[in-house]
Amino acid sequence: xxxxxxxxxxxxxxxxxxxxxxLSHKVAPPKGNYRWVYLWEWPIRTMHWIAxxxxxxxxxxxxxxxxxxxxxxxxxxxxxxxxxxxxxHFAAAGVLVATAVIRFxxxxxxxxxxxxxxxxxxxxxxxxxxxxxxKFYLLITPEEAPTYLGHNPLQQLSYTAMxxxxxxxxxxxxxxxxxxxxxxxxxxTTDWIVRLFGGIQPVHFVHHVLTWWFIIFVPFHLYLAIRAxxxxxxxxxxxxxxxxxxxxxxxDYVDSxxx
Amino acid sequence: MLAxxxxxxxxGDSLGAYLTKRGVSRRDFLTFCGEMTAMLGLSSALTPKVAxxxxxxxxxxxxxxxxxxxxxxxxxxxxxxxxxxxxxxxxVISLDYQHTLMAAAGHAVEKALADTIAANKGQYVLxxxxxxxxxxxxxxxxxxxxxxxxxxxEAAADAAxxxxxxxxxxxxxxQAARPNPTGAVGVAEIIKNKPVVNVTGCxxxxxxxxxxxxxxxxxxRVPDLDPDGRPMFAYGSRIHDQCPRRAHYDAGQYVExxxxxxxxxxxxxxxxxxxxxxxFSPCPIFQWNTRTSWPIGAGHPCIGCxxxxxxxxxxxxxxxxxxxxxxxxxxxxxxxxxxxxxxxTAGVAAHAIATGIHQARARRKLPVVDIDKKEESGHGxx
Numbered sequence: 311x312x313x314x315x316x317x318x319x320x321x322x323x324x325x326x327x328x329x330x331x332x333l334s335h336k337v338a339p340p341k342g343n344y345r346w347v348y349l350w351e352w353p354i355r356t357m358h359w360i361a362x363x364x365x366x367x368x369x370x371x372x373x374x375x376x377x378x379x380x381x382x383x384x385x386x387x388x389x390x391x392x393x394x395x396x397x398x399h400f401a402a403a404g405v406l407v408a409t410a411v412i413r414f415x416x417x418x419x420x421x422x423x424x425x426x427x428x429x430x431x432x433x434x435x436x437x438x439x440x441x442x443x444x445k446f447y448l449l450i451t452p453e454e455a456p457t458y459l460g461h462n463p464l465q466q467l468s469y470t471a472m473x474x475x476x477x478x479x480x481x482x483x484x485x486x487x488x489x490x491x492x493x494x495x496x497x498x499t500t501d502w503i504v505r506l507f508g509g510i511q512p513v514h515f516v517h518h519v520l521t522w523w524f525i526i527f528v529p530f531h532l533y534l535a536i537r538a539x540x541x542x543x544x545x546x547x548x549x550x551x552x553x554x555x556x557x558x559x560x561x562d563y564v565d566s567x568x569x
Numbered sequence: 570m571l572a573x574x575x576x577x578x579x580x581g582d583s584l585g586a587y588l589t590k591r592g593v594s595r596r597d598f599l600t601f602c603g604e605m606t607a608m609l610g611l612s613s614a615l616t617p618k619v620a621x622x623x624x625x626x627x628x629x630x631x632x633x634x635x636x637x638x639x640x641x642x643x644x645x646x647x648x649x650x651x652x653x654x655x656x657x658x659x660x661v662i663s664l665d666y667q668h669t670l671m672a673a674a675g676h677a678v679e680k681a682l683a684d685t686i687a688a689n690k691g692q693y694v695l696x697x698x699x700x701x702x703x704x705x706x707x708x709x710x711x712x713x714x715x716x717x718x719x720x721x722x723e724a725a726a727d728a729a730x731x732x733x734x735x736x737x738x739x740x741x742x743x744q745a746a747r748p749n750p751t752g753a754v755g756v757a758e759i760i761k762n763k764p765v766v767n768v769t770g771c772x773x774x775x776x777x778x779x780x781x782x783x784x785x786x787x788x789x790r791v792p793d794l795d796p797d798g799r800p801m802f803a804y805g806s807r808i809h810d811q812c813p814r815r816a817h818y819d820a821g822q823y824v825e826x827x828x829x830x831x832x833x834x835x836x837x838x839x840x841x842x843x844x845x846x847x848x849f850s851p852c853p854i855f856q857w858n859t860r861t862s863w864p865i866g867a868g869h870p871c872i873g874c875x876x877x878x879x880x881x882x883x884x885x886x887x888x889x890x891x892x893x894x895x896x897x898x899x900x901x902x903x904x905x906x907x908x909x910x911x912x913x914t915a916g917v918a919a920h921a922i923a924t925g926i927h928q929a930r931a932r933r934k935l936p937v938v939d940i941d942k943k944e945e946s947g948h949g950x951x
Contacts, residue, residue, distance in 0.1 A: 376889060376890070376903075377840070377889065377903070378821060378823055378839070378840060380821060381821055381822060381823060381831075382820055382821045382822055383822070386816040386817045386819075386820040386822055387816065387820075388820075389819075389820035389821055389822070390819055390820060390821075391819075391820060391821030392818055392819050392820065392821045393819040393820075395821075447920075449920075449923055449924070449927060452924075452927050453931075489807060489846070489847070490807065490809075490810055492795065492805055492806060492807075492849070493805075501796060508877075508878055508882060509847075509876060509877060509878050509879075509882035509883075510847040510876070510882075511844070511847055511873070511882040511883055511890070511891055512882055512891065514847070514889075514890060515890050515891045515902065518890055518902055518903075519902045519906065521906075522902070522903075522905075522906030522907075522909065522910065525906065525910050526906070526909050526910050526913045529910070529913045529914040529916075529917050530913060530917060533917035533920070533921065534917075537920075537921065537924060541924075541928075
């Protein structure tokens with residue numbers, strides 16, 4: 311094998327720096343039997359991590375609002391604890407809604423793994439694979455998981471359910487927020503929710519209980535992500551940071567043909 | 570002030586003439602008109618209009634129906650520390666037909682009702698306290714052999730205005746709480762072809778009843794209503810947003826038990842179940858018994874009695890959130906949620922261990938690979 315012509319030192323440096331600061335997802339051609347697939351574009355990744363921060367903030371402040379676990383003493387005029395907690399809660403809710411707007415836009419503007427058909431197991435084989443995936447997680451068939459590049463059917467269902475629960479949280483949250491200004495925008499637009507639940511107290515209750523849904527989701531989500539990362543060795547966790555996974559060329563991925 | 574029995578309101582008298590006869594000074598009367606104008610949320614420039622309208626008003630015929638109820642609303646309206654002009658207005662307008670206050674009995678009473686309706690078609694004001702039972706053809710509340718529904722429909726047909734007083738007339742109150750054995754409903758669910766003003770509460774504040782009647786006498790129409798039929802001037806904002814203890818809420822200072830330091834200092838009752846944040850009512854401003862006191866002022870959390878369905882939705886009265894159905898009282902949503910979260914964590918930990926065991930077993934079954942040979946196979950990237 312003849313040695314290739316070596317580039318000059320400054321040219322290497324330029325190439326390196328371009329690689330380091332490149333904003334596009336283009337990477338060097340794959341070596342070996344692996345290829346890099348780009349799944350999650352920057353709006354999705356940004357949304358994910360902002361939503362994480364928002365949900366942690368919302369749950370913490372929300373539980374304080376539901377049952378104040380710190381007290382202040384002295385004159386009321388020298389404190390504003392609940393006032394600030396509520397402010398942070400409402401502000402974080404506003405940011406979460408903003409991420410939801412971006413996510414909604416990206417249902418139509420995103421790639422094949424982000425667009426709205428990817429939220430649901432739409433094809434018959436996805437339902438077959440849903441059963442296979444559940445069997446895999448129940449260790450009934452611990453070797454045979456359906457291989458998906460994007461989300462597998464079980465992920466699709468559970469993540470879409472999270473969007474649904476988040477939507478209920480947003481709606482009930484604004485219904486409660488609107489109560490302070492009767493006749494105002496939020497009051498007028500959320501009146502139907504209060505009527506639907508039969509009063510504002512059931513709205514409080516649903517909003518409170520669904521917070522636990524998010525908290526219960528965390529161990530499952532973290533565990534299954536770490537588990538997949540550990541067992542498949544394709545960079546599952548880094549895909550929500552860098553946007554892509556390294557996948558084996560020999561494996562035929564179920565959803566590699568969706569357009 | 571002279572007693573109504575010795576100085577009755579004659580049929581042709583205006584209210585102004587009647588009040589003079591009762592010994593009410595012009596100054597007191599204008600003060601009352603000013604209060605009513607403020608209570609209705611109107612500009613003080615309208616006080617002369619209110620005064621002129623009330624002075625000129627002829628004795629309005631009012632029928633006060635008492636249906637399935639406890640008479641607490643009547644008590645709330647009548648029990649003031651001293652007779653006010655508002656009481657006089659109410660005293661007088663309630664004379665035609667009012668079970669509790671009427672001297673007459675038996676057939677004479679029912680004749681009074683029929684006569685009043687016949688003589689004032691389309692002109693009388695109908696006040697209703699109490700709910701209407703609908704189950705089993707409404708047999709659970711009958712007066713003189715007629716069901717509450719029957720009486721209400723007849724009286725409402727020719728009424729100029731209908732004011733439902735109290736939570737029972739609003740939505741059924743305690744009779745309508747689950748499981749609602751008598752099928753009790755409010756006035757607005759029976760009378761659908763006319764606007765019904767809901768002066769709600771269990772009991773409502775007498776001043777709100779007076780102010781609503783004053784509004785009707787002054788402007789000839791009922792005040793602006795919220796989507797639930799409650800006058801906006803009274804039920805336009807939450808107790809929480811008008812509460813004298815609100816500063817403690819924002820500061821993070823809460824009563825945790827009714828005998829603790831916070832209770833003595835008058836801190837916020839949010840922690841012990843106050844439903845002020847969910848309740849629209851003017852209680853902090855109007856108060857009861859000539860502005861003597863009100864529940865939160867006396868150190869008790871609001872139970873939300875002006876809201877539809879409050880016996881079911883606001884319970885438990887000393888807790889923030891409704892209980893979870895099917896569990897004992899102590900098992901709140903948080904206990905269950907925490908249990909599930911811990912269970913989920915334990916579950917994934919167990920699953921991780923099971924996965925580890927499975928992987929270890931699988932690894933033992935694998936053929937031994939010569940590392941040096943692997944280098945040549947072309948898959949040497951990892």
